[in-house]
Amino acid sequence: MHPPLPALGLVLLVVCTSKFSVEAKANCNSDAPDDSDTARLRRRLLCNYDKTVRPTDNHTSTTSVLVTLFPQSIDFYDRGNILKLHAWMSLEWYDDYLSWKRADFGDLKFMPVRSDEIWMPPLSIYNSVEMGNDGIHTTNCLVHFMGAVVCVPMVQYSVSCVSNYQDWPFDRHNCTILLGSWTHKKEEINYHTMEKEIYMHPAKILFDFVPSSEWRLLSLTTDTRIDGLTESNYTFPTIMYNVIIERHSNLMQVTIIAPAVLLIIVTLTVLWLNPNYPERLIVAVLNLICHLICISDVIWQVPFNGSSTPSILFFHQSSMIAATFALLLTVVLRQLGEISASTPVWLETTTSTILESRAGQLILLTILRPKASRSLGAEEANAGSADAKVFSDNVYSEKSNVWQNLATILDRLSFIIVLFTYLIMICVLAPRNDILSVPEMTPS
Known part of the structure; x- marks a missing residue:
């Protein structure tokens, strides 16, 4: 009885595979006479190397991987709150299957390999906002x-940040990059970073950093944490990089801050x-139109x-209210100065009291006619020997219209009130980054 053809073909396949496997093992241990030391070493180490197996003879031991990030460039897209970081990532670990005796291979101390030929730490980014960009690319x-x-x-990492634009265009953002692996427990692979002191010396990690024209790197700190179920001893190490950046575009300052300062000057x-x-x-009128355009x-x-409204919008809103007030006040004062009707007694008394006071004299010094101003100057020069009532009579002799005096007083008080309002807004709405300042990371 003849065996069926499919069974016979399967047997032949197994025999051929075994034969080729034996020949491959033989070739791994055999050296050609003209092979270099590097070629012999690569054949000896990589021929039967399994890059899917964790590189340790003792599978109960932990593979320790040292991770160091060297930033190359940063960019922040404020429309999507996305931070993009380009960096070199240094990975260091020990592979028990990639060691040799130097004397057997011409005293070779190092051997270059490609990352796709050996076992690599399965390090991925947890909080990426882009698909297909969470692994490590092939390298030497x-x-x-x-x-x-x-x-x-x-490596290139794109992460989402919870942004705060309150101090825009002087805003700062604190973004976090989370790296780790869910396929290996801490007992199998333990990721750790360099000592934190290395990130306090920018020259060590920013040796090839390309500064951004709009954003500057203020701080880069690293830390590790343990995720998972600690009570069941099933935990995963996670590396956290906190990146603090600040906007410093000169063009933004010119186009936003300079018009705001000019609007203050024009309103006053x-x-x-x-x-x-x-x-x-x-x-x-032109001032109000400029406010609307700005x-x-x-x-x-x-x-x-962002999570909050920028303070610059509150400033422009308040400044536009002040500009509208200045326009309406101008119209009212022009009409008030043209009133010829007799003034009420209480209004005339109040105006007289203000003009007789020293504060009123200082406010109205440059407003009244030159003759009245000279009279006031003479009264000030002879302070202590003159009577305030005499000055009041001189003033009223020059300005018989009480309504005009009232308009002048209201105008000066409005100027002082608006001036103090702008000072308060600047103190309240100005960025406070200098109070909690972070020194910029710049290589020496």
Whole structure:
């Protein structure tokens, strides 16, 4: 009885596979006369090397992997709150299957290999916002004769940050990069980083860093944590990199801060001019139009996806209210100065009291006619020998219209109130990054 053909083909396949396996093992241990020491070493170490097996003879021991990040460039996309970090990542560990005796291979101390030829730590990013960018790309590695392996691949990480634009355009962002592996427990692979002191010396990690034209790196700190079920002894090590960046674009400061300062000056100028001059009304209208243009431009530039409203918007809103007030006040004061009706007694008494006070004299010094100003100057020069009532009579002799005096007083008080309002807004809304300052990481 003849065996079926499928069974016979299966037997032949097994025999051929076994034969080729024996020949392959024989070739791994056989050296050609013209082979170099490096070729013989590579054949001896990598021929039967299984890169899927953790590189240790004792599978109960832990493989320790040292991870160091060397940033090359950073960028932050504020429209999506995404940080992109390009860096060199140094990985160091010991491979028990990649050691040799130097005397057997021409005193070779190092052997270059590719990362896809040996076992690599399965290190991935946990909080990536891009698909297919969570592993380590193929790179060149260096193996020491004692089994130490060093690989420095180029990595690119994109992570999402919880951003705060309150201090925009001087905003800072603290982003976290989480690295680790869910396929190996801490008892199998333990990831750890360099001592924290290395990140306190920027020259050691920023030797090839390319600064950004818009963002600067303030801080890069690292830490490790343990995730998983600690009560069941099933834990995973996680590496955390905290990156603090700050916006420092000069173009942004010129286009946002300079117009805001100019709007303050123009608004105060409107309130300083004589309300009877037509120039004041023209400048007040133009000032309000400029406020509307500036706030529209800021709305288009400011990010809309932060956790808080930027302070610059509150400033422009308050400044636009002040500009509107200055325009309305100009119209009211112009009408008030043209009133010819008799004034109430209480209003005349109040105006007289203000003009007789020293504060009122200082406020109105440059507002009244030159003759009244000279009279006030003479009274100030002879302080202690003159009577305030005499000054009041001189003033009223020059300004018979009490309504005009009232308009002048209201105008000066409005200028002082708006000036102090701007000072308070600057103190309250100004960025406080200098209080909690972080020194910029720049290589020496």
